[in-house]
Amino acid sequence: MTLDQPHPDSCAFSDRDFSAIAEILHRETGIFLGDNKKNLVYARLNALVRRAGFGCFADYVAHVSARPPNAARQEMISTLTTNVTSFYREPHHFEDFSARVLPALLEKAKRGERVRIWSAACASGEEPYTIAFEVLRQAPDAGRLDLKILATDIDPEMVRRGARGVYAEAVAKQIPPHIRAAFLPENTVAPAAKALISFRQLNLLNPLPFNGAFDVIFCRNVTIYFDPLTREKTWQQIVSVLKPGGQLYAGHSERVSGPAAKSLKLNGLTAYRCTK
Ligand SMILES: C[S@@+](CC[C@H](N)C(=O)[O-])C[C@H]1O[C@@H](n2cnc3c(N)ncnc32)[C@H](O)[C@@H]1O
Incomplete structure (x- = not known):
């Protein structure tokens, strides 16, 4: 040649x-x-x-x-699309969620109120499962409450993998051993954690198909790939379905920009409370 x-x-x-x-x-x-x-x-x-x-x-x-x-x-x-993710990625968000946000949400759910959490670009599912593990660590009977986690991604293959809930050893070993033993035996997500989550395909560019609003939204490490205008519009859509007082977590290099920022107050590392 x-x-x-x-x-x-x-x-x-x-x-x-x-x-x-x-x-x-x-x-x-x-x-x-x-x-x-x-x-x-x-x-x-x-x-x-x-x-x-x-x-x-x-x-x-x-x-x-x-x-x-x-x-x-x-x-x-x-x-x-870049689908990089991991269990307990950016662990400070899960520490904050578990210590400051989740106890009040569980109180609400135990009073019979509805609690909704959204993982808005969930990739292969590690993010929503981490949320579910934290919920179950505090409320082993969470399956009996009206507490649900929605996990969405644009990529149907990612949604399939998430719904399957089976992970390679290299991925599973990211989880602290005692949590892994409880919720990912044989590298397969425990039924109690699976039961809290619905996986769906959803493009954040389209109008959001939700009736109710969310108590917590994780929208992490997706808007960094967007152009600035799309980023602003996406944050606007996200905030439009976040409850007053609700909690938003963005990725480590993301900042909410544009009109949505007016309805949010920073209350942690790339973490925001909805003030609308
Ligand atoms: C880097 S992963 C982030 C996963 C997880 N949130 C995390 O922080 O570990 C980005 C995900 O965003 C998804 N994505 C890209 N564009 C999207 C869009 N327009 N709507 C919904 N998801 C999108 C990709 O398919 C990918 O799975």
Whole structure:
């Protein structure tokens, strides 16, 4: 093979292909890809393009651009989203939730009131399960209360994995041993924790389909991927379904920006109380 021949395991990827892919991803998810992400996109999609039998990215782009949207487009979006997560990620949020927020919510639930918690970009489920573990540690009978956790993500594969609740050893061992023994025996989520959670596919760009409001929302490490305007709109939507006095947790490098910030008061590390 000479230097000017393409590598047999790669196919041509032009700036135009990159722009078309970035445009689809932005339109459908809010995720913004700067030009510096071209290599990343190539690395993530090359194998997929070849596996689907396309000789070059241009043909693949034409296929994923087709209307109505096809499975290849969903697969591309899933491949380009970053799904990194872990049990007890950013542990200060769970410490704060358990010490300051949860006791009052359990009091409410024990009085027969409704309590709702939302993990708004739950990836493969570690975040909502961590919430469930903390709930069950304080209230082993939580399943009898009107306390529910909603776990949503745009990526259907993530939602499936979350609902399955089975984790690799490397993932399970992130959990403190006594909590793991109680709630993740044989690396499978205990039925009591599963029963508290509903997993659903949901795109944060779309109008939110909820009737009631949430006592607590975890919306962490997703808006960092959005462009500034989408970020502001997303926070507005999130705050619109947060109860007065409700608690919001954002990711470690996220700050609520735009009009939503007027209804929130910082009360911890990237943690906010709703003041509306
Ligand atoms: C880095 S993970 C964060 C997981 C978890 N919240 C945490 O902090 O560990 C980001 C998740 O956001 C999801 N996501 C990206 N765009 C989204 C959108 N428009 N609506 C809903 N979820 C989205 C991705 O599929 C991914 O699973």
